[in-house]
Amino acid sequence: MTATLRALEERLDSPSAKGLAHAVSATIRDGVLVAGDRLPPIRAVAAELALSPTTVSAAWALLARSGTVATDGRRGTRVLDHRAGGTVRYRAALDRPSTFEHDLSTGVPDPALLPDLDRALAGLRTAPTTGSYLDDPVLPDLAATLLADWPFEAHEVAVVDGAMDAMDLFVRTQLRFGDRVVVEDPGFPPLVDLLESVGVQLVGVAVDEEGLEPVALEAALGEPVAAVFLQPRAQNPTGVTMSTRRAARIADLLEGRATIVVEDDSAAGLSPSPLVSLGQWRPDQTVHIRSFSKSHGPDLRLAALTAPAPILNAVNGRRQLGQGWSSRLLQQVLLGLLTDDVATAAVQAAARRYAARRAHVVGRLHERGVEVGGTEGINIWVPVQDETAAVVRLASQGIGVAPGTPFRIGPAGEGGHVRVTVGLAQDDASALDALADSLADAAHTGGWNGRAR
Known part of the structure; x- marks a missing residue:
């Protein structure tokens, strides 16, 4: 038995794909395997550790999704540099040239429509006093203002x-590594990158005109699910807002489960x-996040968070090991706004x-035979005959858009x-x-294979 196989055997605490993936991760953490090393062949691992080849293959797939290893056909599977990180989907969706006359690929708010900071800044006579690094991380007046407008009863809020x-x-x-997590399909690429970076198993659930599709969600919940991530309003990218009926249905599906919903x-x-x-x-299963980036400005870098007490305590404890708190000066600006x-x-x-910009473009697209779903938000999700051809055609006209593929979990x-x-479109x-046309x-527009354009 090779040293690698021996190290895996010593760290294998469960004869499952997740257990083997954990063993490989521990072997890397302990320095037995380093970036560039190749894992033993699947059949060799299966034979030595008394596992089926299918189990080993599933473990390798888990590790690949987390960015721990990469498989290169007959060349085998090698360990990646875990320090490099990855924003694969995020870059694919948003890494565009900045030379477009109209760059509508970014997902950011219109700077001209953000509230003026002059009045909020004029009210800052002095910075909030910090007597200790263990002071309350949230300004009391801001906490009270946030909780007064929260969608359900909560007693404590974090600002991050x-x-x-x-x-x-x-x-x-x-x-934890290997946890099953439900995400919207299509969904938000940076979230998917984040989840894949810790090695969870992603389960994409389709979004219809009322939110997460309940039949698909129920099927996903047939096995344990650690968390469900969703956007309750103006879902990015589809613009769908969850209905009360759909929310009640999802709540019914979660009854008796340990699954946490992250909104x-x-x-x-x-x-x-x-x-x-x-x-x-x-309420005991819901983590609710309210961002102020689109409404009050991305550079404020502030969002509010409520969660069940054990989760909120863990979040606050983790922050104490890092930044400690979000700037109370910025919190005071947000409170003023x-x-x-x-x-x-x-x-x-x-x-x-x-809303007017969205309605105008969506209405004009309808007249041209292009149906766009959703009801609100700053983004629209436009169906196209050929995604690459559409992006290239628009780019040639000085219009930047994001391709849809990075937003998809399953096949497009x-x-x-x-x-x-x-x-970000003009009001005229x-x-x-002209944009809608x-x-x-x-x-x-078809592809470049002879189809009609």
Whole structure:
């Protein structure tokens, strides 16, 4: 038996794919295997460790999804440099040239529609006093303002550095290698990158016009699921908002299970729809995240988080080992914006203009035979005949869009989609018509294999 096989045998605590994956991870952590080393062949591992080749292959697949190893056909499976990290989907979706005349690929809000910071900054006479590094990490007045408008009863709120920071803290403290996790399909590429980086098993569940598709979700819950990640309003990329009926159905499916729901409400402040949260039915199973990036500015880097007490305690404990707290100075700016009538009116006006831009483009696309689902948000999910051809055609016209493939968990099927941040479009009716016509032409564009263009 080779030294690698012996090391795996010593660390194998369960004769399963997850157990073997854990053994490989432990072997790497202990320095027995290093970046560039090749794992023994599947059949050799199976024979020496009394496992089936199928189990070993499944373990290798788990490790590959987490970015721990890479398989290269007959050349075998090698250990990757785990320090390199990965944002594969995120880069594929958003890594675009910055030379577009109209870059609608980014998913960010229109800077012209963000509330003016002058009044909030003018109110900052002094920075909040920090007497100790163990002071309350959330300004009491901000906590009270947030909880007064929370979608269900909560007694404590954390303020973190944006929605992705909140999800990262949950993932790092609550999920383990091999856990099954449900995500929306299509969903948010950075979240998928984050989950794959810790080696969970992703289960994509389709999104229809009311939210997560309940039959597919019920099937996914046939085996233990550690967490379900969803966006309750203006889902990115589809623009779908979860209905009360769908939320109640999902709550029923979760009864008696240990599954945690993680809600990312990135549309807070900009959505005309009342927020429907699973916390209204399952408060002890709901982590709710409210981001202020789209409504008040991405560079504030602030989001609010509530969770069941054990999870919130773990999140706060983990933060104490790192940044400790989110800037109380920025918290004071956010508090000023949330409690200022002028800033509130600006956010409401922005919501109306985003809705008008979306409605105009979607309506024009409908006239051109292109049906776009969803009801709100700054993005639209446009079906196309050929995804690559559509992206290339639009790029040739100075219009940047995000290809749909990085947003998909399962197969995209025929054609594909592009995500268009229509919230960045101009308000002028003729300009919106021209954009919609360009999108419609691109949607009907075939590939480069002789199909009609």
